[in-house]
Structures are given as C-alpha cells and as structure tokens.
Amino acid sequence: MRRQWLFFLLIFTGIGLAQESQNVLVLDDLIEEGLKNNPQLQAFYTQSRADEARIPQAGSLPDPMVSLNILNLPVDNFVFDQEPMTGKQLGIKQTFPFPGKLSLKENIAREGANVSKANWEELRWQLIRNIKVTYYNLYFVDEAIKTTQKNHKLLTEFVDIAGQKYAVGRGLQQDVLKAQVELSKMEDKLIDLRQKRETLESRMNALLNRPVDQPLAKTRALAYKPFELNRNDLEELILNNKPLFKAWKSRIDQSREKVSLAEKQYWPDFSVFAAYSQRDVLQSGLGGADFLSAGITLNVPLYFWRKQRKQVEENILRKQSVEERYQNVKLQTFSALDDAISEHLKLNERVNLYESGIIPQATQALQSAMIGYQTDKVDFLTLVNNQMTLFNLELEYARILSAYNKNVAELEYLTGDILTGAGN
Numbered sequence: 001m002r003r004q005w006l007f008f009l010l011i012f013t014g015i016g017l018a019q020e021s022q023n024v025l026v027l028d029d030l031i032e033e034g035l036k037n038n039p040q041l042q043a044f045y046t047q048s049r050a051d052e053a054r055i056p057q058a059g060s061l062p063d064p065m066v067s068l069n070i071l072n073l074p075v076d077n078f079v080f081d082q083e084p085m086t087g088k089q090l091g092i093k094q095t096f097p098f099p100g101k102l103s104l105k106e107n108i109a110r111e112g113a114n115v116s117k118a119n120w121e122e123l124r125w126q127l128i129r130n131i132k133v134t135y136y137n138l139y140f141v142d143e144a145i146k147t148t149q150k151n152h153k154l155l156t157e158f159v160d161i162a163g164q165k166y167a168v169g170r171g172l173q174q175d176v177l178k179a180q181v182e183l184s185k186m187e188d189k190l191i192d193l194r195q196k197r198e199t200l201e202s203r204m205n206a207l208l209n210r211p212v213d214q215p216l217a218k219t220r221a222l223a224y225k226p227f228e229l230n231r232n233d234l235e236e237l238i239l240n241n242k243p244l245f246k247a248w249k250s251r252i253d254q255s256r257e258k259v260s261l262a263e264k265q266y267w268p269d270f271s272v273f274a275a276y277s278q279r280d281v282l283q284s285g286l287g288g289a290d291f292l293s294a295g296i297t298l299n300v301p302l303y304f305w306r307k308q309r310k311q312v313e314e315n316i317l318r319k320q321s322v323e324e325r326y327q328n329v330k331l332q333t334f335s336a337l338d339d340a341i342s343e344h345l346k347l348n349e350r351v352n353l354y355e356s357g358i359i360p361q362a363t364q365a366l367q368s369a370m371i372g373y374q375t376d377k378v379d380f381l382t383l384v385n386n387q388m389t390l391f392n393l394e395l396e397y398a399r400i401l402s403a404y405n406k407n408v409a410e411l412e413y414l415t416g417d418i419l420t421g422a423g424n
Contacts, residue, residue, distance in 0.1 A: 023217045023218075024217050024219065025135065025138070025216060025219050026220070027131075027132065030131055031128055031131050031132070034127055034128075034131050034208050034209075035124065035127065037209040038127055038208070038209055039209055041120070041123055041124060041127055044119055044123050045120050047116050047119075047120070048120045051109075051112055051113040051115075051117075052113045052116075052117075054109045054112070055106060055113055056106075057109070058102075058105040058108065059102050059103065059105060059106030061096065061097075061102070062095045062097075064093060064094045067089075067093070068089070068090060068091075069088070069089040069090075069275075070087075070088060071086060071088070071089055072085040072086045072087070080280045081281060081282050082282065082283060083282075084279075084287045086279065086280075087280075087291065088279075089275050089276065089277040089278075090278075091273060091274065091275035091276075092274055092275075093271055093272070093273035094271065096269065096271070096272065097269045098264055098270075101261060101264050104257050104260055104261040104264065107254075108258060108261065111250045111257065112250075114247075115247045118243040118246040118247035118250060119243070121243035121246075121416075122242075122243035124243075125243065125412070125413050125416055126413060128409075129409050129412065129413035130207055131207050132405070132406070132409035133409055133410075134204045135204070136222070136402045136403075136405045136406045136409070137200050137402065137406075138200045138201075138219050139222055139398075140399055141193055141196050141197045143398035143402075144189075144395055144398060145193045145194070147398065148186050148189055148190050148391075148395075151186065151387065151391040152183065152186045152190075155182055155387065156183065182388060201214070201215065204216060224351050224355070227419065229341055229344060229345070229411075231337070231341060234415055235334065235337070237415035237416065237417050238414060238415050238416070241416035242333070242414070242415060243416055244333070245329075245330070248322070248325070248326040248329055249326070251326070252322055252323055252326060258315045258318070258319070259312065259315045259316055259319055261315075262312040262314070262315045265301065265308045265311060266301055266308050267301075268298040268299045270297065270299075271297045272294075272296050273293075273294065273296075273297070274292070274293065275292070276290065276292055276293075277290060278290050279291070333414060336414060337414050340407060340411050341411075343403075343407050344408070347404040348404070350400050351400055351401060351404055354393070354396070354400060355397075358393055358397075359390075359393060359397060362386075362389055365386050365389070365390075366386045366387055366390050369382055369386040
C-alpha cells in the first residue's frame, strides 16, 4: 500500500515523468517563418515597392511630341516642286507644367508610397500578434492535455485504491463509481482538447503558409515575466512607432500636398514647340528656301469658378475628412490601450495569486486528503473533490498564463514595439 501511495505521489509531483521531447515549437522560429512565407504580407510588400516605383514617374515631364508633316501638297499632281508653300516638316513639342506642380505630384506619390509601406509594417505586426496568440492558445491546450492526462493517471490510482478498500470491506462501492465517472469525464475532455488542438494547428499553418493538415510539435513551457507599464510611455510609443499612425500621418501630408497642387491649377501649363520645313526648288527655278518655326502655347483656366475653385474646395474637404478619421483611429487605439492595460493589471495579479497562494494551498489540501484517506480519516468523496479542485485550478492557471502572454502580444501590436517581458 505504501508503494502505491508513493507511486501516485510521484505522478502528482511530476517526478518520474518522461522528459519533454526536444522536438518542440519555438515561437521565434514560427514568427520568422510567418514573416517570410505569409502570402498576404508578401502581397503588401510587393504593393509598397510598386508604389515606390511611381515616385519618379510622378515627377517627370510629359513625353515630348514629335510630328512629321506634309505642307500644302497640291492634289492635282502631288508634286513638291510646283507650289512655293509646299514642303516637308519635322516638328517637336514639349509641355512644361507650371513651376512647382511636378514637385507636388512627386511628393503626393512619395506620401502614397509611405502609406503603402506603413500598411505593410502594420500587417507585419498584426501577423506577429496573430502567430503569438495562436501559439499561446496552443500552449493552453497542450497544458490542458498534459494536466488532464496527469490527473487521469492519478484518478486511476484512486480507483484502484478504492477498489481494494471495497474488496476488503473498508470502502464503499459508490466511491469506486464516483471515481469512474470522473475518469470518463476526463476522457471526454481529452477528446474535446485534441479537437481544439487540430483547429489551432490549421490556424497556425494558414498563418505560416503551410499545408493546413500539417501536425505541429508541442509548445514550450511559458515563463511569467512581469514588467512595469507606464501609460504615457505606451502612448508615446503608439504615436511614434505604430505603423498605422504613420500611415495616417502620411495620408494627412498627402492630402495637404493635394490642396497645394489644386491651388497651382489656377496657373497655366505651357508648351514649347519648334518645326523645320524643307522645301524643294520649284520647277520654275525659284524658291527652295527652308523655314524654321517656333512658338509657345498656354492653357487658359477660363472656367476657374467651376473647375479649379471647386477642385481646391474638394481637396480641402478631403483633407479635413482624413484628419477627422485620423482622430477617430487615435481615439479607438487609445481606448484599446486602456482595455489592454486594465486586462494586463488584472492578469498580473491573478498570476501572482495562483503562483503564491491558490496552487500551493490546493496542492497541500490534496496531499493532506491523500494521507487522511490512507488512514481512514477522510472519506473518498473529499479526496476526489480535492483532486478535482486542484485539477481545475491547474487548468485555470494555464489559461491565465496564456491570456497574460496574449495580452503582452496585444500591447506589442498596439505600440509597434517589443515590450520587456514578452517571450515564451
């Protein structure tokens, strides 16, 4: 009997369990793989490069126009040496936007490229957050499976001991049945947990661009790494680091440049042209002198009150809309920060409470009940209840630790920075 109790005590404390497999998931490796292979992230990166290629295009002059003309060719015989005005002409024309327009167009394209780059960086942080959240959910399921299996073994020992006591007339049959019911409930929980893990594996594989049915190794044990939160510092990180805010600031700058460009439309563009006309010597022996022509043309913003003025008004309103939307995004982000900080403080307290109080106390209660049951001072129902209480508390602690790390991942996503205390 003493050996049996020593056996399940060793099971309970984890001594004698098989060592953890070396084939485990490493969070940093998963993040690196996701950043390299995720197709959506690659699409955003390609788009940002395409938008960068638009910058020099926007600041370039329009293509020059070259013309080849036949002048005043008589249709009665189609000869070039009959009429003095007949000739062959080569012309070239170049349009020049009013000074300042091209630089404004280039700045607008540059801010657009900045928006695309910031969107890619924002998606990058979002992908990191999603990989971490999925990993920490996997951790909780793995811990739940491990804890359930450990308690299943322990409860199996209880069933054997209760059966032995009942066989010698020292126990009750209902004790055996109660333990068997709890065993069945644990087996049902294991089925549910394994199904949840398959779902999380598919989700992780999709983030990494792997086959969705590819199995994943077990997760590593999480470390609780507390750190101090300062709301002002976090707000400063958001304003300076978060790519989403960089994108909106670039949109505001871009809308400001568009207003300036619209105001420039009151001023005309101009085109310079030059042409050389070659003439043949006439049949009469006269003429034959070549001509050189040149000139400049301007577009006249004649209908400015319907066109240019309204264009300026339109872009001013669009700029105002962008600024208002930026303020809305800012309020939503700071509200999410408040929620995350509040959640972080709550989880921090609960982790400390479970580590320093609840789990050790429940462990002592179960050990005391085990000793008491061995000496017939505690009934079997009390023993099982204490064991199930510890089992549920262990699961809850794993859930809290997972939620704590997910909260850190959310704070990192909100601030666009790696915070002290992150990691597995």
